[in-house]
Amino acid sequence: MTTLNPTHFRYEKADPAELASLYQHLRVCDVVDAMDGIGYFNIGLMDTQVRPLWNGMQFWGEAATIRCVPSNKPMWKLDTTEDIVAAHGRWFAETSHARLPQDLKPGHVIVMDSGGGPEVGFWGSENAMAAVLGGAVGIITDGYCRDTAEVAAQKSPVVARHRGRTIIPGRIQAIETQTTIACGGVQVNPGDIVGADDDGVVVVPAHIAQEVAVHARAILLADMASRRRHYENLGMRPDSSVDIDAIEAYYAGV
Template sequence: MSNDKPNIDPFELKKYYDPLRVADVCDALDGIGYFNLGLVAPEIRALQRGTRFWGVAFTVRCVPANRPMWTLPTTPEIVDSHDIWFRKVGLGVWRFYDQLQPGHVVVTDTGGSPPVGLWGSENSLRAVQKGAVGIITDGQCRDSGELLEQGTPICSRGVARTIIPGRIEIIETQTRIGMGGVQVCPGDIVGCDDDGIVVVPQTVAAEVAGHAREVLLADMRKRARHFAELGYPADDSVDVARIEQYYAELDAAAAGAPR
């Protein structure tokens, strides 16, 4: 794979990342001189251990609301507080779900807002229904028990109890943001596993994928030898043939694609 191919579809490029570990990609970034670039702050982690995804960044920029929520006099209004808030402050940008495509990772910059459960069990399901393979926020999530039960692939700085009205506003989507000490642009490749989160700029993502693939395969071959010497039963993590076949099929499909 070469990085000078014009107009690389990031959703096609994502397929080259799917088998990779975050560590493989970090090694490849080091190899091209991107030392410590793309490493999201370790405090921002998956809510559930074992969460793993690669996807294409869909960015969301937020700011503190800078205005309080007003008192709601009836139970129906309290139940409907989000829609009331959005109508009052004109947050049509919240309706970004229809912009999502299968393979997107929603990356959210909260702009230093106070602790708030920006992502919860219901709105995260909306994103997943539209194709999001992961959600990342540098703030908090809430309804954490339900998120765990749902298996929602979500990463956050922590959990919170409070809701959006009077605390945070989404003001822009699909723009350059800062999240966890890293610049994220629409179309960047974003990955998460138990080691943490990494963001690969789209400008180098094809080159990095090619290097990281070889890092993974070399490590798998070494570990397969150790497994054999130790008498460990082989598992998917040392199934070199499976990964080689996966990439061979991707390469063959790419070679046959119209140019």
């Protein structure tokens, strides 16, 4: 069972048939520790410069991939204000541009290989919101995002290497989707589990994702139990980060 509204997607219970649901409450560090434990040492760790644009962001989901390259074709001069406002539409109408499938399951994470292109705000406040409305729980690019104050204010889940200023026409093209890409120095395939939080980004190859989720959940619960004892000894009021009962209830039966 899942819930979806225009700004957030959540699983109500862990479900072995929904791989991403097994990760919903995990921290990136739990998953990294679990991958280390089964011998996947330093695999899946994106460059530390690829970071959430605002603090407190957290998401997990199956990867939907986009590969971009520099366009090698400048945008032509536009003659009117109307044409300038419509520049993106003009560019996409006359230049091929690969698009993600329309039937992606809610809960996916869009991961984009920017192709080492120039400064270009491929992601911004408007298309990030559109991606969320399309069911994305996160957007990751090793390129640029612009409108970053608005992205933070509206809590759009964008992770990027750089903050940018320019727009797409004449600078970058999406040439392929749902293929193997490199993003932030790691390989990403459609269906891999991708997560981000304040510590950074990790990619879990799909073929080990079930096993990693089991170990990572145990790591999380052990850490919560230890931290809850510290809370008690320090006289601190418990918060959701040490609510073991809620986590055990979410994973009950899995």
